[in-house]
Amino acid sequence: MERIPILKMGHFLLVTIQVDLYDQLAENLESDLINTISKHNSKGVLIDISAVSIIDSFMGRILGNIAVMSKIMDAQTVVVGMQPAVAITLVELGLSLNGVISALNVERGMDLLRSKMHNSDNEEQLYDDDNQ
């Protein structure tokens, strides 16, 4: 069965979606990703959707779900490289993916994840609590 590869890069997981997602593939990705997070105790997930030209409401919901699930598992999700048309479609569908942090490209997304890690490390030292 076709699967989206999930690459481990240190504390982070890198998912590059190169094909247009169909429902089954997206659901598989969701469970695979959550399992991998738990396996490697990852702190961040970077999903590159720059090659995705169509996102429907189901896919939008899956992305939102992944973000929320990862958050519960103490991993921050960053979606990078969303195309303008996709962003407009998602907004028109009423899905503003509130739990998801976006970045313009992979490089910025990595920077963002690193800074989040850095911040949460500091906060953990200060408050031993990381809700943000």
Add this chain to the structure above:
Amino acid sequence: MQNNFLGKLQENENKLLEIWSQLLLESGSGDGAVEEEESKEFASLFLRALATSNGNYENSNESEKVEDLIVGISSSRGKRGFSPRENAQYLITFKVAASRILSEVVADSKELYDANLKLNAILDNMMILTFEAFMRGREDIISRQVDEISEISTPVIAVWDGIVALPIIGTLDSSRTQIVMENLLQQIVDTGSSIAILDISGVPAVDSLVAQHLIKTVSATRLMGAECIISGIRPEIAQTVVHLGIDLTGIITKATLASALQTAFEMLQLTVVKKK
């Protein structure tokens, strides 16, 4: 055979033209030289078509040429600023002139009636065509202007490395929001900017729909991974937004473009210092 009579009009072309231009002048729908050239061309083509078509004018090849010509004349008259009334008068006066000639050349009243009826049908059809062409001419102008307005009204300005600004002037409706959003997002991708400033000081009023559009634009920008600041909020706008109960708390809003730029600098950890 009424076509004989309609064909006879050609023999009286000069007389017809004379009466016609007289009538046009009286109705105040003429404008001199160009008019006469056009009218002469139209009259001679039309009358020749009538004469050669053997009573079967509607289906003849000539009729298409005549229609093309009159449509061209009509739209050029529209562009020259004639009113719809004056444009209609152009053919009405032709009809009157032709009827007068007919009544002179046709003696029998039954035949005259038939010939007139035929002439009326042909010219009425032409009038509808000209009216359509006239409207189309006007609509072309309007749609071109709409295009121009929407093009010039949504420029995306690169203010700084990583900061783009988009001043919105005029009311935001759905179609404009779409253009604004597309332009802005595309520009964010092209320039790799991380901050977009949406300046609404040129928006006359903000109602719940406009606010909805603004929120959508901000959400889309965030989905792209850039931050969006709305600037140029005037006191009236702040009042209406609060009275309408629109929640803008999740959005960074600033009173002026300057303060939005200041905020953007802070977000990018830039400082502006005075040169010693």
